[in-house]
Amino acid sequence: MKALVAVKRVVDFNVKVRVKAxxxxxxxxxxxxxxxPFDEIGIEEALRLKEKGIVEEVIAVxxxxxxxxxTIRTALAMGADRGVLVETDAELQPxxxxxxxxxxxxxxxxxxxxxxxxxxxxxxxxxxxxxAALLGWPQATFASKLAIAEDHAEVTREVDGGLxxxxxxxPAVVTTDLRLNEPRYASLPNIMKAKRKPIAxxxxxxxxxxxxxxxxxxxxxxxxxxxxxxxxxxxxELVDKLKNEARVI
Amino acid sequence: xxxxxxxxxxxxxxxxxxxxxxxAASEIARLGGGEIDxxxxxxxxxxxxxxxxxxxxxxxxxxxxxxxxxxxxxxDLAPLVVALAPSYGHIFAPSTSAGKxxxxxxxxxxxxxxxSDISAVVALDTFVRxxxxxxxxxxxxxxxxxxxxxxxxxxxxxxxxxxxxATLETVEGKGSAGLSQFLRAELSKSExxxxxxxxxxxxxxxxxxSGENFRLLEVIADRLGAAIGASRAAVDAGFxxxxxxxxxxxxxxxxxxxxxxxxxxxIQHLAGxxxxxxxVAINKDEEAPIFGVADYGIVGDLxxxxxxLDAELARRG
Numbered sequence: 001m002k003a004l005v006a007v008k009r010v011v012d013f014n015v016k017v018r019v020k021a022x023x024x025x026x027x028x029x030x031x032x033x034x035x036x037p038f039d040e041i042g043i044e045e046a047l048r049l050k051e052k053g054i055v056e057e058v059i060a061v062x063x064x065x066x067x068x069x070x071t072i073r074t075a076l077a078m079g080a081d082r083g084v085l086v087e088t089d090a091e092l093q094p095x096x097x098x099x100x101x102x103x104x105x106x107x108x109x110x111x112x113x114x115x116x117x118x119x120x121x122x123x124x125x126x127x128x129x130x131x132a133a134l135l136g137w138p139q140a141t142f143a144s145k146l147a148i149a150e151d152h153a154e155v156t157r158e159v160d161g162g163l164x165x166x167x168x169x170x171p172a173v174v175t176t177d178l179r180l181n182e183p184r185y186a187s188l189p190n191i192m193k194a195k196r197k198p199i200a201x202x203x204x205x206x207x208x209x210x211x212x213x214x215x216x217x218x219x220x221x222x223x224x225x226x227x228x229x230x231x232x233x234x235x236x237e238l239v240d241k242l243k244n245e246a247r248v249i
Numbered sequence: 250x251x252x253x254x255x256x257x258x259x260x261x262x263x264x265x266x267x268x269x270x271x272x273a274a275s276e277i278a279r280l281g282g283g284e285i286d287x288x289x290x291x292x293x294x295x296x297x298x299x300x301x302x303x304x305x306x307x308x309x310x311x312x313x314x315x316x317x318x319x320x321x322x323x324x325d326l327a328p329l330v331v332a333l334a335p336s337y338g339h340i341f342a343p344s345t346s347a348g349k350x351x352x353x354x355x356x357x358x359x360x361x362x363x364x365s366d367i368s369a370v371v372a373l374d375t376f377v378r379x380x381x382x383x384x385x386x387x388x389x390x391x392x393x394x395x396x397x398x399x400x401x402x403x404x405x406x407x408x409x410x411x412x413x414x415a416t417l418e419t420v421e422g423k424g425s426a427g428l429s430q431f432l433r434a435e436l437s438k439s440e441x442x443x444x445x446x447x448x449x450x451x452x453x454x455x456x457x458x459s460g461e462n463f464r465l466l467e468v469i470a471d472r473l474g475a476a477i478g479a480s481r482a483a484v485d486a487g488f489x490x491x492x493x494x495x496x497x498x499x500x501x502x503x504x505x506x507x508x509x510x511x512x513x514x515x516i517q518h519l520a521g522x523x524x525x526x527x528x529v530a531i532n533k534d535e536e537a538p539i540f541g542v543a544d545y546g547i548v549g550d551l552x553x554x555x556x557x558l559d560a561e562l563a564r565r566g
Contacts, residue, residue: 016516017381017384017385038498095356095360095362120497122380123381123382123497124363124365125365125366126365127353129323129352129354129357130356132354133355134357137428138324139323139350139354141346142350159434160492161436161437162490163435163436164434165432165435167429168428168429169428169429177491178485178491178498214361214391215364215390215392216389216391216392218388218390220380220386221385221388226523226528228528228540228541230543231546231547231548238547238558238561239558239562242506246506246526248505249449
């Protein structure tokens with residue numbers, strides 16, 4: 001079967017974002033962009049399924065501006081076989097992304113779709129669940145272990161109280177959590193090889209999907225700053241301050 | 250129109266996060282969004298519904314009992330919520346692993362966007378939500394007919410579990426969709442308070458060096474009645490289970506007192522705890538970013554500081 005993995009281009013996780021002066025969003029010009037870390041885990045998991053002989057082909061799909069090709073190239077350099085870019089300069093919200101991914105899924109017929117559990121820019125945590133809903137497929141979110149056997153998968157999920165294991169019918173959508181795997185680095189030969197791998201370019205129009213946003217961002221602001229930085233000289237002083245100044249113990 | 254709140258429970262007890270979601274829903278009610286109904290969906294969970302009917306906030310508690318609803322599988326619960334949806338302008342759930350799993354499925358089936366993890370209600374259609382690990386706050390307005398929302402518990406003080414008088418009504422489950430099946434759970438057992446509702450939390454990071462060393466935190470937690478948390482680094486290293494993780498992609502907490510031990514303070518960790526009332530940092534690296542948000546910092550070796558802290562707490566009682 002094929003595995004389809006969604007990869008999003010986001011502000012690198014090490015960047016301290018700055019809110020724009022006009023409060024329309026955060027500054028992304030001249031900022032380092034990378035693949036969403038949860039999506040790297042998704043690519044890695046698909047590659048491991050391929051190495052086990054369960055998956056024959058790994059397809060990396062990204063949606064957005066032309067620069068998303070770089071994100072797809074990163075996935076190809078890790079070992080994905082080919083890419084699909086749904087190219088648009090429109091703002092894409094998770095519901096629209098899920099509809100576009102559904103259209104790609106109907107063309108490609110993968111046995112499994114893997115997405116990150118959330119993107120570290122908008123922190124929405126929606127796309128995988130929405131895609132599963134639109135396809136009428138099962139969903140296994142926040143996966144920390146994935147085992148595939150014939151027509152179903154057993155997935156261990158990270159939940160608030162610990163771990164939960166479910167069995168889902170395939171095809172299905174799986175969203176990755178941090179402990180699923182440790183993504184590999186692309187080797188130089190593979191980076192060179194990735195340059196020759198194909199990326200198909202589609203558009204929302206060609207897929208017949210209306211991507212009009214449902215949420216309007218009225219403003220983006222910086223949160224109130226904490227006044228931290230004070231130090232105490234001893235444990236006795238700390239306990240005294242917690243008791244008599246902060247009154248929290 | 251009215252507000253539907255999805256209760257979180259384990260078929261025995263209502264989870265505290267439900268009361269935070271009710272608090273956010275009550276702000277909608279105050280703005281004219283209608284009365285609040287609370288959905289308790291599960292298996293043999295009438296006792297939960299009866300208890301929930303005493304919570305402040307809901308006018309009605311809707312009880313759905315169905316074997317397929319026992320474990321809250323999104324594939325089986327979402328169709329029930331979707332069937333109820335036409336009577337509501339807002340559907341709220343706690344932003345817990347269960348709520349995050351369920352609500353986008355509900356939203357997509359209704360062809361609406363979900364509004365994730367709100368930290369404030371501005372108007373019936375307008376909400377504030379943190380983005381970029383809480384380094385920015387977005388105010389968003391929804392033009393969808395039904396607002397499907399998950400609620401950041403720490404931003405809405407819980408309503409009281411007592412004092413309400415909701416009526417109890419039953420609704421039919423939708424059976425199993427046959428897509429997914431619960432096999433087993435390995436839940437951490439602890440006598441300590443739950444992380445997301447604890448008044449005091451003591452968390453360990455990579456600096457703890459091993460799982461055994463978390464014992465040093467446990468003795469202090471027991472003295473203070475605190476919950477124990479961890480940074481991602483400590484969970485990734487296998488010191489403690491995943492459900493200890495505080496941060497952008499783990500649990501969001503805001504206790505009265507947060508004690509960070511051997512945690513450097515990556516922005517992803519700060520995202521999960523920087524709304525705590527008082528923050529204490531214990532770290533040997535004076536330059537660690539955690540000190541930037543700490544009200545009281547101690548620069549020192551945690552293996553010396555923790556026993557001293559334990560002794561001092563014991564001495565002062």
